[in-house]
Amino acid sequence: MGLKPSEKLTKKHKKGLWSPEEDQRLKDYILQHGIGCWSSVPLNAGLQRNGKSCRLRWINYLRPGLKRGMFSTQEEGMILTLHQTLGNKWSQIAKHLPGRTDNEIKNYWHSYLKKRAGDSADTEANIAKHKFAISNTEENGSCMNQSSKASRSVLELLDSGEQVQGHENILPRLVFADWLPNDYTVGQNGLSYQQPTSVKNGFGFTAAKQQGDFIHGFGFNEVASTSSSDMYSQDVGDVMQKGMLDFPLKFQEQSALGSNFMDYSAGDGSFSGFYMSNSGIFS
DNA sequence: AAACAGTTCAACCGCGTCTGG
DNA sequence: GCCAGACGCGGTTGAACTGTT
Numbered sequence: 462m463g464l465k466p467s468e469k470l471t472k473k474h475k476k477g478l479w480s481p482e483e484d485q486r487l488k489d490y491i492l493q494h495g496i497g498c499w500s501s502v503p504l505n506a507g508l509q510r511n512g513k514s515c516r517l518r519w520i521n522y523l524r525p526g527l528k529r530g531m532f533s534t535q536e537e538g539m540i541l542t543l544h545q546t547l548g549n550k551w552s553q554i555a556k557h558l559p560g561r562t563d564n565e566i567k568n569y570w571h572s573y574l575k576k577r578a579g580d581s582a583d584t585e586a587n588i589a590k591h592k593f594a595i596s597n598t599e600e601n602g603s604c605m606n607q608s609s610k611a612s613r614s615v616l617e618l619l620d621s622g623e624q625v626q627g628h629e630n631i632l633p634r635l636v637f638a639d640w641l642p643n644d645y646t647v648g649q650n651g652l653s654y655q656q657p658t659s660v661k662n663g664f665g666f667t668a669a670k671q672q673g674d675f676i677h678g679f680g681f682n683e684v685a686s687t688s689s690s691d692m693y694s695q696d697v698g699d700v701m702q703k704g705m706l707d708f709p710l711k712f713q714e715q716s717a718l719g720s721n722f723m724d725y726s727a728g729d730g731s732f733s734g735f736y737m738s739n740s741g742i743f744s
Numbered sequence: 745a746a747a748c749a750g751t752t753c754a755a756c757c758g759c760g761t762c763t764g765g
Numbered sequence: 766g767c768c769a770g771a772c773g774c775g776g777t778t779g780a781a782c783t784g785t786t
Contacts, residue, residue, distance in 0.1 A: 476756070479754085514755075521754075521755085564753085565753085571752095571753095
């Protein structure tokens, strides 16, 4: 009695939830080697997973820059609008919502938005209401700065290649959710890695307290004085106030340099010039 | 307190597309 | 042009969590 391909894989590869240790292995590997061939990642990283599973874990959970927590009203509006236009093209929708994954958006749609859209007979009116909610600068001061743009659809603006300021401002701000363990240190030569001397909770820290300590010690308001981070600190500050970040916060500051370069500052120092894409991080 | 129902979300699966040999 | 392997995407599943009775 033969096995289906998937059953063969099942025999060989571990399935189910990822343990913190597996996450750590994958993160360490990607940090040191970047993204190459996913099929070789589990082998090289010492994981008993298939490459597909590693890729998914990285993209949906471990990848730097991911936003976590609730979707904002602006994001909801974007999803509703984009879904109206694009349909179930979750990856396309996700491209317009930096820091959100297609999987996350898809889940959110099925959990919340589909019902809401279905419940309302006047879905169109709802969409219109949400349409470019992101442009409501009066409310949060972080979105569109030209009223002429407000009447245009998100897609029109995105397609036009214009920089949508509101869109820009909902960039994830690279809140590196439990991404850099304490074993990564920032020095004059940039990011360096030390083999962990002890296993903490698998992520290199204990969640709640250290997050609070870190945020406190980070001098958040001081960061706000830098030009590019004015809005950022406000945004994240708002988010923090609303309790939307319920994850260990290790890394707060970013500014986009060009398209993909992030300027990483860690309070007592900074480094820049590592390249990050949806699938990987490269120095 | 226990049982059940409903919800959420991480992960899996299968299929289509891309790419290199 | 064909084929195999890798990748990307959308649909689906099921474990964990939460709320209700």
